[in-house]
Amino acid sequence: MDAASSLSSSIQTTHSKPGYLPGTSRIGRYLLIGLAFFFTFLAISPFLFALTTSFKTQTDSIDGTVIPFIQYQPTLINWEQEFGLGGTETFKSLRNSALIALGSTLIATILGTLAGYGLGRFKYGIGNRNLVSWFMSQRFLPPIASVIPFVLLFRDLKLIDTLPGMVIINATFTLPFAVLIMRDFFADFPQELIEAALVDGAGHFQTFRDIALPLATPALVASVIICFSFAWNEYLFASVLATKEWKPYPMLVAGSDSVRGIMFGFVTTRMLIAVTVPVFLSLLVQRYIVRGLTFGAVKG
Amino acid sequence: MLVLKPMMQKTSAKYFFLMPGVLWILAFTLFPLVYSLYLSFTDFRLGKEPQFVGTKNYVEILGLDGEGGDDKALETATFSLFLTLGSTSMTLIMGTLIAWVFNHDLPMLRQMRAIITMPLFAAPIALGFLGVVIFNETNGPLNNILQGLGFERIQWIIDPWGARFAVLITDTWQWTPFVFIVVLAAMQSIPEDLYESARLDTRSNWILFRRITFPLIAPALGTVALLRLVETIKILDIPISLTGGGPGAATQTYSYYVYQIGLRGSFQLGDASALSYLVVIIAIIISSIYFWRVRARFD
Numbered sequence: 061m062d063a064a065s066s067l068s069s070s071i072q073t074t075h076s077k078p079g080y081l082p083g084t085s086r087i088g089r090y091l092l093i094g095l096a097f098f099f100t101f102l103a104i105s106p107f108l109f110a111l112t113t114s115f116k117t118q119t120d121s122i123d124g125t126v127i128p129f130i131q132y133q134p135t136l137i138n139w140e141q142e143f144g145l146g147g148t149e150t151f152k153s154l155r156n157s158a159l160i161a162l163g164s165t166l167i168a169t170i171l172g173t174l175a176g177y178g179l180g181r182f183k184y185g186i187g188n189r190n191l192v193s194w195f196m197s198q199r200f201l202p203p204i205a206s207v208i209p210f211v212l213l214f215r216d217l218k219l220i221d222t223l224p225g226m227v228i229i230n231a232t233f234t235l236p237f238a239v240l241i242m243r244d245f246f247a248d249f250p251q252e253l254i255e256a257a258l259v260d261g262a263g264h265f266q267t268f269r270d271i272a273l274p275l276a277t278p279a280l281v282a283s284v285i286i287c288f289s290f291a292w293n294e295y296l297f298a299s300v301l302a303t304k305e306w307k308p309y310p311m312l313v314a315g316s317d318s319v320r321g322i323m324f325g326f327v328t329t330r331m332l333i334a335v336t337v338p339v340f341l342s343l344l345v346q347r348y349i350v351r352g353l354t355f356g357a358v359k360g
Numbered sequence: 361m362l363v364l365k366p367m368m369q370k371t372s373a374k375y376f377f378l379m380p381g382v383l384w385i386l387a388f389t390l391f392p393l394v395y396s397l398y399l400s401f402t403d404f405r406l407g408k409e410p411q412f413v414g415t416k417n418y419v420e421i422l423g424l425d426g427e428g429g430d431d432k433a434l435e436t437a438t439f440s441l442f443l444t445l446g447s448t449s450m451t452l453i454m455g456t457l458i459a460w461v462f463n464h465d466l467p468m469l470r471q472m473r474a475i476i477t478m479p480l481f482a483a484p485i486a487l488g489f490l491g492v493v494i495f496n497e498t499n500g501p502l503n504n505i506l507q508g509l510g511f512e513r514i515q516w517i518i519d520p521w522g523a524r525f526a527v528l529i530t531d532t533w534q535w536t537p538f539v540f541i542v543v544l545a546a547m548q549s550i551p552e553d554l555y556e557s558a559r560l561d562t563r564s565n566w567i568l569f570r571r572i573t574f575p576l577i578a579p580a581l582g583t584v585a586l587l588r589l590v591e592t593i594k595i596l597d598i599p600i601s602l603t604g605g606g607p608g609a610a611t612q613t614y615s616y617y618v619y620q621i622g623l624r625g626s627f628q629l630g631d632a633s634a635l636s637y638l639v640v641i642i643a644i645i646i647s648s649i650y651f652w653r654v655r656a657r658f659d
Binding site: 089092093095096097099100103104106107109110113121122124167170171172174175177178179181182184187188189190191192193194195196197198200201202203204205206207208209210211212213228229231232235239243263264265268289292293295296300310313314322324327328330331334335338339341342343346349350353354 | 370373374375376377378380381382384385388389391392393395396399458461462464466467469470472473474475476477478479480481482483484485486487489490492493494496498499501504533536537538541542545583584587590593594596597600601615618619622623629632633636637639640643644646647650651655656657658659
């Protein structure tokens, strides 16, 4: 976490001093600190509970204890079950999740960066605001409405339960994030740098590639992480379109209860595996979360 | 010629950047949507050729034929509405409260802020399963804590209202951080001298909040509320994993119902498409309000 926060501070290039309210009185201040700790604890206590439960045997997991070594003897049995001898399915679905998320992130980021550069730098006849809204509107549609046509489309194209199929789906649903984050960045980009390169005889694409893109790294990182996380977490489409060979990890999580009833240790272990990657990645892009998730409507 | 050439280059360049994304959305968002609209006017089931039936599906769902409509659709839509209003208001209230606390000069503020945002990026399907453990009636930690504090144990999963609130609490827990970070960002952009001059007139934090903070964060709150509304309409993963829609259909959301009609069991794709189009219309209305509010920023 330390490495993560130091990395995140290096990404935060322009962290302005916020106008904090000064604490009024000493007691009031202690009260506020207490509340802040309380809310922080509330936010992560379910994760902490999952963590401690994942190191318990089935018998221990329902006894209400929480402190390892002192209250109960921790065991790796759940983790061994998940990754040990019977772990083939685990590794396979984690690999699937990683490939689907990486592939779709790559496509969404490339398309999103190009479109974001266009929308940030040029004026279009239709109106940039309409184009941006149009890209965004995709994210507002209830996914349930597009599942059915996708099933039929993919059946005809033989894309059901394939990597390209899952990549297309997730690239489609994460593209708005990439477009919005990159547009936001390029709209604030110093135009003089671009004009100077153009005057020097560089082409538009060359200018984009050699001047704008290298400076866009922080925004690119944010876009990649947000797209990756959403693709990694996607369940609805996977549950219909990737049920066998290309089953991603959330599908395995969804099967946890039917396999063994409610085994606390087993369920919490799988849950932790599912959330670890995106949750830790998100720590790297704190500065972009606000803008990214409100589609640039609120500046963070 | 010398003047014209770069201009032409610029025109082709700007479409070169934009078009790949536009084409992608046309192919994979607009086409499915139009296809689904067509399906909603058919009696399509898997294994049967679609036949055009006009507005029959819509008429039957909405009960325009005088036969009472689709009760299950109404029931699940009611639960979705409960969830939408409940989660939106709960996350707004909690998020604003936490943001107000964090808008003071406190130690370890950035670290705590980062920790609070963690649930936001967790897979909802996984959080639902964590909920299965946390809300477990006999051995779950929540009931243990409630009992420890002297309250009655709650039948979270067995009782319809217990289950409804379990879903609501899980979604609220995941999305409060979103409201929190957005509202905190809005609060931190309020200039400090506004508070300083106001403090000459009043010492009440409540008056400061009501007269200065709240009016200035109101636009951000509106934006967040609209985003939360469209997001909560989509909720599906948490009820699937936490309650399986039960007991009965008490926690089945509208999306969940459409999912079952169209993709589980009978595969009534025509009916499901019509059902899903009704929610598309609602989403379009809410998102239009959203775009109307924020689109000026995108020129």
